[in-house]
Amino acid sequence: MAEALLKSGSNHSSVRAVCLAVSGVNHPTDQQRILAWLKEMFPSHVKLLVQNDAVAALASGTLGKLHGCVLIAGTGTIAYGFTEDGREARAAGAGPVLGDLGSGYGIAKQALTAVVRAYDGRGPQTMLTQSILQSLHIFSADELIGWTYADPSWARIAALVPVVVSCAEAGDQVANKILQDSVQELAASVKAVVQRLSLSGEDGKGSFPLVMVGGVLEANKKWDIGKEVATFVLKDYPGAHPIRPKVEPAVGAALLAWNFYLRESEK
Numbered sequence: 634m635a636e637a638l639l640k641s642g643s644n645h646s647s648v649r650a651v652c653l654a655v656s657g658v659n660h661p662t663d664q665q666r667i668l669a670w671l672k673e674m675f676p677s678h679v680k681l682l683v684q685n686d687a688v689a690a691l692a693s694g695t696l697g698k699l700h701g702c703v704l705i706a707g708t709g710t711i712a713y714g715f716t717e718d719g720r721e722a723r724a725a726g727a728g729p730v731l732g733d734l735g736s737g738y739g740i741a742k743q744a745l746t747a748v749v750r751a752y753d754g755r756g757p758q759t760m761l762t763q764s765i766l767q768s769l770h771i772f773s774a775d776e777l778i779g780w781t782y783a784d785p786s787w788a789r790i791a792a793l794v795p796v797v798v799s800c801a802e803a804g805d806q807v808a809n810k811i812l813q814d815s816v817q818e819l820a821a822s823v824k825a826v827v828q829r830l831s832l833s834g835e836d837g838k839g840s841f842p843l844v845m846v847g848g849v850l851e852a853n854k855k856w857d858i859g860k861e862v863a864t865f866v867l868k869d870y871p872g873a874h875p876i877r878p879k880v881e882p883a884v885g886a887a888l889l890a891w892n893f894y895l896r897e898s899e900k
């Protein structure tokens with residue numbers, strides 16, 4: 634924030650509103666902790682808003698309007714939704730220990746497991762073995778154990794997703810099944826949010842935005858995970874309107890801050 638103010642030639646006193654959309658904000662106590670920190674940084678007239686990062690991602694696709702469902706699938710995954718009257722719900726987003734199947738980490742973890750199983754003779758042979766070893770510049774599947782636990786950071790593991798996609802595109806059945814299972818998991822997260830909020834109306838055909846964000850969902854691939862997820866969702870909810878945002882989630886956060894400022898100023 635200090636860098637943004639510096640580059641814009643502004644200072645803390647010129648700010649009217651701040652929206653921080655932060656990963657890991659899952660409870661009011663999380664919001665209060667960050668709000669307390671912001672209050673120490675900005676003058677009392679500044680309107681302060683703290684949300685989960687998925688909320689800014691939704692706003693990046695709806696240009697600031699909090700209505701519909703967003704699906705993020707990058708290193709991690711979460712589905713988050715809002716009704717027009719302000720009710721909200723989420724699914725997934727609990728981190729790799731508690732699930733997040735369909736995330737980049739989840740996909741790559743399954744691929745690494747498949748390689749180890751094939752090496753042991755506990756699973757089918759797969760193109761993933763050669764492709765992942767080549768990508769990591771190691772020579773044997775038994776070296777994967779050392780590579781994995783040397784630095785088990787989520788993003789480092791998730792970086793292997795393009796290898797899995799390439800193997801699936803080349804016809805590898807193991808890689809293909811990993812991606813198919815991931816598509817179903819991601820679609821299930823969206824459907825859970827839509828159902829809990831009745832976003833599609835009583836007849837299941839009502840219209841709502843479905844914002845799709847994250848590297849796992851990027852288009853322009855033969856094996857387009859985002860397109861497959863949208864297809865699964867549209868089977869049950871034909872009124873869903875898939876959107877791939879043209880602006881960054883940071884712009885969504887700025888729009889949220891602006892709208893929050895306008896609402897608070899009217900009170």
